[in-house]
Amino acid sequence: MTCKMRLVSAKAMIGMAAAALVIAVVGCSESASTSGEAPATGSQPPPSAEEAGAEQTEPGESDRDVVAAPGDGGDEQPEPAPETTTMAAGTRGDSSPAVIDFEPIASTPREDVPSGLRDRRHPDHPEPLIDLSEIRSGGPPPDGIPPLENPVFEPAGEVDWLPEVEPVLALEINGDARAYPLRIMTWHELVNGTVGGTPVTVSYCPLCNSAVAYDRRVGDRILDFGTSGELFNSSLVMYDRQTESLWSHYTGQAVVGHLTGTELDLIPVQTVSFEDFLSSYPQGHVLSLSTGYGRSYGQNPYEFYDSSSRPFLFSGPFDSRLEPLTRVLALRAEGEGAVIPLDVLSERHVVPFSFAGRELVALFEPGTASALDSPNIAEGRDVGATGVFVRSVDGQPLDLSVSAGGGFVDASTGVVYDILGRPSDPGGTALEPVEHLDTFWFAAAAFYPDAEIIGQ
Structure with a gap:
């Protein structure tokens, strides 16, 4: 049997006064294969409290x-x-x-x-x-x-x-x-x-x-x-x-x-x-698409969420230094946090910086669609891709800039690296990646309230 999916109006659901939409799975007694009937989708992202004409309230029962x-x-x-x-x-x-x-x-x-x-x-x-x-x-x-x-x-x-x-x-x-x-x-x-x-x-x-x-x-x-x-x-x-x-x-x-x-x-x-x-x-x-489940893979169940004004199901305070759903590159170490706004990084493409005692570099490359924009993910607006790496390789400092042929070139060695830190020279040393989050500002600020904003 195929799992059928529908959108359920969730007004007053989960303790909220604002009207919202949530994804629900119904009528499923066994998993559907990806070759079976495709479930219906097409949800709008949950409307903001402002759009719904009501404030989000504290959780209920x-x-x-x-x-x-x-x-x-x-x-x-x-x-x-x-x-x-x-x-x-x-x-x-x-x-x-x-x-x-x-x-x-x-x-x-x-x-x-x-x-x-x-x-x-x-x-x-x-x-x-x-x-x-x-x-x-x-x-x-x-x-x-x-x-x-x-x-x-x-x-x-x-x-x-x-x-x-x-x-x-x-x-x-x-x-x-x-x-x-x-x-x-x-x-x-x-x-x-x-x-x-x-x-x-x-x-x-x-x-x-x-x-x-x-x-x-x-x-x-x-x-x-x-x-x-x-x-x-x-x-x-x-x-x-x-x-x-x-x-x-x-x-x-x-x-x-x-x-x-x-x-x-x-x-x-x-x-x-x-x-x-x-x-x-x-x-x-x-x-693989062979997940054992029937889903409309490729369709975005959170249509235009990343261009809304308020996050869904968030009742904490907002840090007014940036708009809540501003895309940021976020780092954390030993309880500290730092972010680079995506608009800053996308303008500069290369941002060297120091964080938690390390010399790092953040990179940006256009060409990646947003998964939270258009109903069809492949048609989402270009939000690009980011990477964060240690700003040295084989003990030597890096001085990276955008390469005319694509990627990022080191001024000292002429080696070109891609957005994943891989060198153009097959025998070369890859850049050391640093864990980071591509995320929204409201979340980064909630988990790391004193996060430094780099590049402003």
Whole structure:
């Protein structure tokens, strides 16, 4: 049976007085394949409080401390197959898929500890790191937005369904390069898998427009993550299936439950165009459309959200130094934060700066579509791609500028680097990436209230 999707008017839903629209999954008893019936989409992004003629209010009864167990409602994901790289089903006629195995690393079992997902105030929990009243329901139940487990990948050079300008999350570990298209991530938000022998979770939150990747290893545990259905500062709240602790997608820190205070190790990930990824990693692999779910991949369920005036489901104060949905490049280290407004970076293309005792350089290249603009992601406005790197290579300082032939040239050596820090010389040393977020200002300011604004 095919999962049918519809838009449900959510006036007065989730404790808000403003009218809104939320995505709901209904009538689904088993997952649909991507070759099945395409669900209907076409949602407008949630209107701002100003547009709805009402102010957003504090959370109501739906922001309870005891929530449904995971899997209550939404889709039930099919039993995951071993993680593989293969052609996407239905994309190349009757071609037989060539399979390349990537050995998955199994997660550790569920532990017999109190659940932070189902009972945030359990007396055995450590003290929460956030105000529990500020956790808000996003509408779906736990895993109602279904994460992908042991995902299928296909060779980047064989992908013919992904337009060059579409945004992908680029991740490389131990020479294993993967691209996660936002046309898929927008509908699933989390992917648990193994890259370069490392168990990772890759996450994208549309509401705060941020992508992160984390190492899933915590001590002797190998965690896997689900979507809790909750938000904090309009940012995804994840939960781990081993202890059911709640984690901030934005910071990688457990904030409620047995593992409170534990932090995941960040792995640098960049949002770039598919063309950029393919040019840098022609032997890389792309997350396949063979997800096991029927979704309108390529359609944007958050139409024109990034041009609205106010974020959705955010009740915190706004930092007036920038407009709330201003796109920024954000960095964090040891509790400190800094941002570079995208309009500054897109004008200069190269911004050298210092942060947390390191000499860094931020780069910008046009040619990447917004995933939160047009109804069709490929037609989204050009918001470009960014990268942040250590401003030296092989112990020598870098002096980068835009190269006439594309990329960024070092004045001292003449070596040209692309937006992913890869050198034009095949034997050259790649730039060292620095983890950063392409995000909205309201979220960066909420998590790092004293963030420095660079370039103003």
